[in-house]
Structures are given as structure tokens and as C-alpha cells.
Amino acid sequence: MGIIRTTKSVGALLNEFKKASVGISATELVTRLGKTINKTTIYRVLDKLVEEGILHSFNGKNGSKWYAKCNGCSTSGHKDAHPHFQCLSCNKMDCLSNAIEIPEISNRKIINHQILIQGQCESCNH
Amino acid sequence: MGIIRTTKSVGALLNEFKKASVGISATELVTRLGKTINKTTIYRVLDKLVEEGILHSFNGKNGSKWYAKCNGCSTSGHKDAHPHFQCLSCNKMDCLSNAIEIPEISNRKIINHQILIQGQCESCNH
DNA sequence: TTGTTAACGCAACCGAGTTGCATTAATAAT
DNA sequence: ATTATTAATGCAACTCGGTTGCGTTAACAA
Numbered sequence: 589m590g591i592i593r594t595t596k597s598v599g600a601l602l603n604e605f606k607k608a609s610v611g612i613s614a615t616e617l618v619t620r621l622g623k624t625i626n627k628t629t630i631y632r633v634l635d636k637l638v639e640e641g642i643l644h645s646f647n648g649k650n651g652s653k654w655y656a657k658c659n660g661c662s663t664s665g666h667k668d669a670h671p672h673f674q675c676l677s678c679n680k681m682d683c684l685s686n687a688i689e690i691p692e693i694s695n696r697k698i699i700n701h702q703i704l705i706q707g708q709c710e711s712c713n714h
Numbered sequence: 715m716g717i718i719r720t721t722k723s724v725g726a727l728l729n730e731f732k733k734a735s736v737g738i739s740a741t742e743l744v745t746r747l748g749k750t751i752n753k754t755t756i757y758r759v760l761d762k763l764v765e766e767g768i769l770h771s772f773n774g775k776n777g778s779k780w781y782a783k784c785n786g787c788s789t790s791g792h793k794d795a796h797p798h799f800q801c802l803s804c805n806k807m808d809c810l811s812n813a814i815e816i817p818e819i820s821n822r823k824i825i826n827h828q829i830l831i832q833g834q835c836e837s838c839n840h
Numbered sequence: 841t842t843g844t845t846a847a848c849g850c851a852a853c854c855g856a857g858t859t860g861c862a863t864t865a866a867t868a869a870t
Numbered sequence: 871a872t873t874a875t876t877a878a879t880g881c882a883a884c885t886c887g888g889t890t891g892c893g894t895t896a897a898c899a900a
Contacts, residue, residue, distance in 0.1 A: 651777020
């Protein structure tokens with residue numbers, strides 16, 4: 589399950605996330621790295637990195653897959669559920685540190701949640 | 715923009731939502747109605763019903779498209795943003811009436827938001 | 841009853857993501 | 871350093887949700 593070798597694909601992907609403080613979509617990663625790394629590999633490495641607790645995965649508008657660095661997660665689980673903000677003009681995806689209270693819901697067991705806030709980012713909001 | 719004729723496709727789709735108090739995914743509607751209504755038509759009618767403020771649309775897990783009845787919406791906009799709960803066992807999708815506070819976010823303009831809570835529903839939670 | 845055009849069906853397409861399998865290369869063993 | 875093991879990769883083909891273009895049908899107004 590957890591075996592990960594230090595290959596150039598893993599390095600290249602981790603590098604993209606080291607450079608960026610924001611989220612990156614799977615398709616964006618394929619366009620950035622697709623000439624040197626096969627897209628199948630990109631998707632597989634992303635899955636691995638999520639399993640490892642290094643990245644977290646969530647959905648953007650239109651349900652597309654996005655990834656961002658984790659904060660204090662591990663193989664045993666993702667702990668830092670936080671809202672994401674996606675700009676409807678430039679599509680930039682931010683991880684927000686704002687804590688949002690999810691209430692208990694009668695008779696249901698909550699396992700996780702996703703909050704996607706959409707609007708205009710700092711640069712596009714004028 | 716808003717012109718809608720009372721065709722059998724519109725009737726059939728509205729009927730599905732009249733019968734159900736929960737959300738229905740686009741693919742589920744295609745399997746239910748696909749023998750009598752072409753899937754292109756299904757997607758087009760759904761779009762129309764969302765424009766009309768009769769249904770609202772949102773994403774389930776894996777980013778799939780879901781629809782549910784609106785409450786007090788109109789062609790001028792969807793007003794009843796509420797969280798959705800999807801059961802990870804049976805995939806049932808509920809509209810929740812719980813109000814969840816979305817804070818203002820510095821320098822950004824919030825236009826809308828989606829909250830998807832996942833877990834076990836009443837029947838699957840034992 | 842007829843004319844207009846919204847709505848429909850069909851076929852073909854698109855794009856994100858996946859699968860199977862043969863090949864390559866990272867790590868462990870010698 | 872050399873070899874053996876098997877995780878990781880590349881490739882091609884595929885799946886599936888959803889869309890587009892276009893000719894035909896049928897709702898509604900005249």
C-alpha cells in the first residue's frame with residue numbers, strides 16, 4: 589500500500605506543489621508535465637501521494653479533481669478538512685484556513701465533508 | 715431563454731422529482747428514463763429546469779451531477795443554498811435544512827458555495 | 841389548419857480518468 | 871559491483887459522463 593520509491597515522476601509532482609501555495613487540478617498537472625510524464629502515471633502518483641497523506645484531493649467546479657498540500661496528515665487519515673475557494677474568473681483555487689462549523693446531523697454519521705466557496709479572488713475582484 | 719413547452723420529456727422529469735424527496739443524479743435519471751427519452755434531451759431539460767429555478771444542481775462525490783427540487787428559487791437566481799448529505803454506502807443524497815454559516819473572506823467576493831457532507835445515512839448507520 | 845420554431849432524436853464526438861499488460865528502473869540481496 | 875525482485879512507468883485502448891451539430895417532430899400561436 590504505502591511503498592513509494594523516489595522516482596523522477598514523484599519528484600516532478602512534488603516539485604509542482606512545492607512551488608505553488610495554491611491547489612492544482614489534475615488536468616493542469618497533465619498539461620504541465622504531460623510531455624515528460626505519461627498521464628496515467630500522473631494520476632497514479634497523485635493517488636499515492638493522497639494515500640501517503642502528502643496531498644489532499646477534492647472537487648472543483650464542474651466536479652474536476654484538484655489537489656493541494658496537506659497540513660499534518662498521515663497515512664492513517666486526512667485531518668485538516670478546510671474550505672476551498674475557487675475564483676470563477678481565473679479558476680485559481682485557494683485553501684482557506686477559516687474554520688467552518690459542521691453541525692451534527694440527527695441519525696447520521698458524518699465521515700467527512702467538502703466545502704467549495706466560489707466567487708472572485710483578490711486579483712479578479714475589482 | 716426561459717421558454718419551456720409542456721412536452722412529455724419535461725413532464726416525465728418533473729414527475730421523477732415529484733415522487734422523490736431526495737436528490738437524483740443525472741446518470742440515475744438516464745437509466746430510469748433513457749429507454750423513452752434520449753439522454754441528450756434529459757441533460758437539456760435538466761439545464762432548462764435549473765435555469766427556470768425549478769431544480770438546483772450540485773456535485774456529488776466523484777464530481778457527478780446531481781439535481782433536486784428548489785425551494786423559493788426563480789429565474790432570477792437560486793436562493794436556497796443548503797448543504798447536501800450523501801451516504802457513502804447507499805449513495806442516497808439528501809438536502810439538509812441545517813444552516814451553515816459561511817464567513818466573509820478578506821478581499822474576496824463570495825458568489826455561491828457548495829457543501830457536501832458525506833457519511834452514513836439513517837438506514838445504513840448501524 | 842397552417843406556420844413558426846422550441847424541443848427532440850440520433851450519431852458522432854469530447855475530455856477526464858481508468859485498465860491491462862509488457863517494459864523499465866529503484867531498491868534489496870548477494 | 872552484480873544480480874534478482876517487483877514497484878513504477880509507458881502505451882494503447884477503453885469507459886463513462888456529458889456535449890455538439892443537424893435534420894426532424896411536435897407545441898403553440900395565428
